[in-house]
Amino acid sequence: MTRVIGLTGGIASGKSTVSRMLATAGLPIVDADQVVRTLQQPSSQGLQALEQAFGRNIITATGELDRSALGQLVFNDDQQRNKLNRIMQPMVWNEIWQEVDQFRKQGIPWVVLDVPLLIEEHYDRDCDLVIVVAVDRAIQRQRLMDRNHLTVDQAEARIVSQMSLEEKKRHADIVIDNNGNLQKLRQQVEAVLKRLKEQ
Numbered sequence: 453m454t455r456v457i458g459l460t461g462g463i464a465s466g467k468s469t470v471s472r473m474l475a476t477a478g479l480p481i482v483d484a485d486q487v488v489r490t491l492q493q494p495s496s497q498g499l500q501a502l503e504q505a506f507g508r509n510i511i512t513a514t515g516e517l518d519r520s521a522l523g524q525l526v527f528n529d530d531q532q533r534n535k536l537n538r539i540m541q542p543m544v545w546n547e548i549w550q551e552v553d554q555f556r557k558q559g560i561p562w563v564v565l566d567v568p569l570l571i572e573e574h575y576d577r578d579c580d581l582v583i584v585v586a587v588d589r590a591i592q593r594q595r596l597m598d599r600n601h602l603t604v605d606q607a608e609a610r611i612v613s614q615m616s617l618e619e620k621k622r623h624a625d626i627v628i629d630n631n632g633n634l635q636k637l638r639q640q641v642e643a644v645l646k647r648l649k650e651q
């Protein structure tokens with residue numbers, strides 16, 4: 453039987469870093485941000501739907517999605533973000549569960565879903581274990597500014613556009629605290645892996 457681990461957190465809380473550690477330990481990962489990028493490739497149905505909803509301004513001269521332009525629109529406006537979610541989420545949902553089915557057919561024991569909107573879009577209801585990677589707001593803001601070269605205001609807009617980490621933690625079976633350094637993070641991931649082996 454395949455069991456599904458839902459891995460989530462806030463923007464720049466360290467989800468992908470944890471997911472890479474789990475992948476190194478041999479666990480297969482279904483990465484929602486990757487799935488989204490595939491669904492938004494040039495000429496895809498997804499990108500066409502986005503162009504229809506948001507206009508030519510979100511498409512680059514070479515026919516790709518202008519991620520920065522769409523980001524500006526949706527991270528500053530709840531209505532626009534909801535519109536984006538209603539277009540993308542049904543496709544993302546189908547693709548993610550199809551990938552999980554492939555792993556089920558292969559009899560893989562554990563599969564990790566790395567999904568930013570795991571709780572908001574209710575993927576957690578079909579997970580056997582939910583892990584939330586949490587970080588204090590000031591550290592989250594700083595890491596986001598550093599990684600994406602954003603101003604304080606831009607970083608804050610992205611953070612407040614998401615469900616708060618406090619709320620996400622309430623849905624977690626395991627909370628990983630990523631306020632420390634990478635070594636501290638790795639130790640917690642090791643403890644999770646040990647727990648999985650015991651189950």
Ligand SMILES: CC(C)(COP(=O)(O)OP(=O)(O)OC[C@H]1O[C@@H](n2cnc3c(N)ncnc32)[C@H](O)[C@@H]1O)[C@@H](O)C(=O)NCCC(=O)NCCS
Nearest residue numbers: 462463484485488519522523526537540567568569613614
């Ligand atoms: C808005 C877009 C173009 C911004 O692209 P960009 O390259 O700047 O960011 P990237 O895709 O790497 O996402 C970075 C992070 O932003 C946050 N984020 C992305 N989409 C959303 C959203 N709809 N709501 C809240 N947070 C989001 C997540 O924490 C994600 O990990 C892009 O994120 C997108 O198309 N998002 C919609 C698809 C979606 O629902 N993604 C979440 C998958 S569950």
Ligand SMILES: Nc1ncnc2c1ncn2[C@@H]1O[C@H](COP(=O)(O)OP(=O)(O)OP(=O)(O)O)[C@@H](O)[C@H]1O
Nearest residue numbers: 462463464465466467468469595599632633634637
């Ligand atoms: N413990 C840590 N110490 C220092 N830097 C860290 C630590 N954990 C993560 N980072 C850095 O913080 C940034 C955010 O981490 P990561 O990309 O893993 O977050 P994420 O939750 O996947 O973000 P997103 O939701 O935006 O995809 C990255 O630049 C990463 O290298």
